[in-house]
Amino acid sequence: MFDCVALVGATGAVGRIVLDQLHARNFPMRRLRLLASARSAGTKVRFGDEEITVELLEPSAFEGVDLVIASTPDEVSAEFAPWAVQAGAIVVDESAYWRMDPKVPLVIPEVNPDAVDNHQGIIASPNCSTTQMVVALAPLHAAVGIRRVIVSTYQATSGAGLAGNVELQASVEASLKGQTHTPSTFQHPIGFNLIPQIGSQKYCGYTSEEMKMVDETRKILGDESIAVCPTAVRVPVAIGHSESILVETKQPLSVEQARELWAAAEGVTVVDDLDNQSYPMPRDCDGSDDVFVGRIRQDISSDDGIAFWCVSDNLRKGAATNAVQIGELLARKSIASP
Numbered sequence: 193m194f195d196c197v198a199l200v201g202a203t204g205a206v207g208r209i210v211l212d213q214l215h216a217r218n219f220p221m222r223r224l225r226l227l228a229s230a231r232s233a234g235t236k237v238r239f240g241d242e243e244i245t246v247e248l249l250e251p252s253a254f255e256g257v258d259l260v261i262a263s264t265p266d267e268v269s270a271e272f273a274p275w276a277v278q279a280g281a282i283v284v285d286e287s288a289y290w291r292m293d294p295k296v297p298l299v300i301p302e303v304n305p306d307a308v309d310n311h312q313g314i315i316a317s318p319n320c321s322t323t324q325m326v327v328a329l330a331p332l333h334a335a336v337g338i339r340r341v342i343v344s345t346y347q348a349t350s351g352a353g354l355a356g357n358v359e360l361q362a363s364v365e366a367s368l369k370g371q372t373h374t375p376s377t378f379q380h381p382i383g384f385n386l387i388p389q390i391g392s393q394k395y396c397g398y399t400s401e402e403m404k405m406v407d408e409t410r411k412i413l414g415d416e417s418i419a420v421c422p423t424a425v426r427v428p429v430a431i432g433h434s435e436s437i438l439v440e441t442k443q444p445l446s447v448e449q450a451r452e453l454w455a456a457a458e459g460v461t462v463v464d465d466l467d468n469q470s471y472p473m474p475r476d477c478d479g480s481d482d483v484f485v486g487r488i489r490q491d492i493s494s495d496d497g498i499a500f501w502c503v504s505d506n507l508r509k510g511a512a513t514n515a516v517q518i519g520e521l522l523a524r525k526s527i528a529s530p
Contacts, residue, residue: 197221200262203232205354207263209512215240220523227253254279261515277313284315284518286511291316298411301517302459303330308521315518320510321345321433322408327483328502331453333413337442340419346427346434351506352377357430382428390424432474433506438491438499447488450498454485464488472503480505481513
């Protein structure tokens with residue numbers, strides 16, 4: 193049981209869901225404090241039957257705090273996380289800033305829970321597109337090993353925050369009226385469109401979002417030999433990332449064996465009945481904490497390949513739920529702050 197938990201970024205898209213999850217899951221804490229920038233400080237936020245006043249995010253705000261769950265931009269996390277650690281708190285951080293720091297565990301509780309044992313005050317939660325893919329990959333990797341992954345993502349506009357969904361609606365409305373929409377969040381109008389770029393160019397034509405999937409997958413699974421070839425695409429869907437994944441395994445794996453591994457895996461739901469047009473779709477996965485797998489089939493171009501379709505609510509398991517689950521993991525392990 194944590195005496196005091198602080199939530200940083202409670203008024204954002206992910207922060208609001210973290211708040212709901214803390215209440216719905218009866219998170220083990222006695223007190224909750226909400227911290228934000230001066231723009232949001234002083235506002236009141238509903239938590240269950242009470243209203244909590246948002247406090248200013250500053251060094252002194254972490255006095256007496258045991259655990260911090262944070263969903264902020266990278267530059268904000270870089271500044272405040274050391275304040276919290278110095279005050280004696282453990283930080284579970286949603287931003288990308290700490291993920292590839294060798295001193296910071298990158299954790300998905302269903303996949304690598306023991307990684308939290310080596311924390312030095314900060315624990316990172318992975319990128320949303322990485323999280324759902326690795327939850328699906330982990331049972332296969334544990335059983336037969338993974339050599340290579342080819343993944344194409346179809347990522348919802350909410351992955352860009354509240355502004356992403358506002359822009360989706362404005363872009364669709366403009367298109368229906370035959371008007372031109374000038375985008376501000378995305379590189380091009382997203383209404384009735386696909387944009388094959390998420391993030392900035394980083395390496396050999398791959399974007400920052402794509403390279404996150406490469407680097408984070410290897411770190412979480414603890415295997416630098418895994419080859420990952422990603423293509424990240426923004427699609428006109430409000431909530432729910434979808435991924436088309438081809439896995440080349442180190443040992444042969446049948447469709448039946450893969451289905452059995454996923455059926456037994458924590459946090460995975462199999463929806464796979466093509467004859468009855470049953471497979472995971474974003475609108476059906478909205479509001480769920482699971483990772484959904486379907487369209488499971490043998491790779492007809494390779495002896496050791498399994499192809500499948502993967503969908504998850506990017507704001508929940510891809511972000512808020514995973515962070516809350518890390519907090520629950522810490523509570524169970526009773527890990528003291530350094």
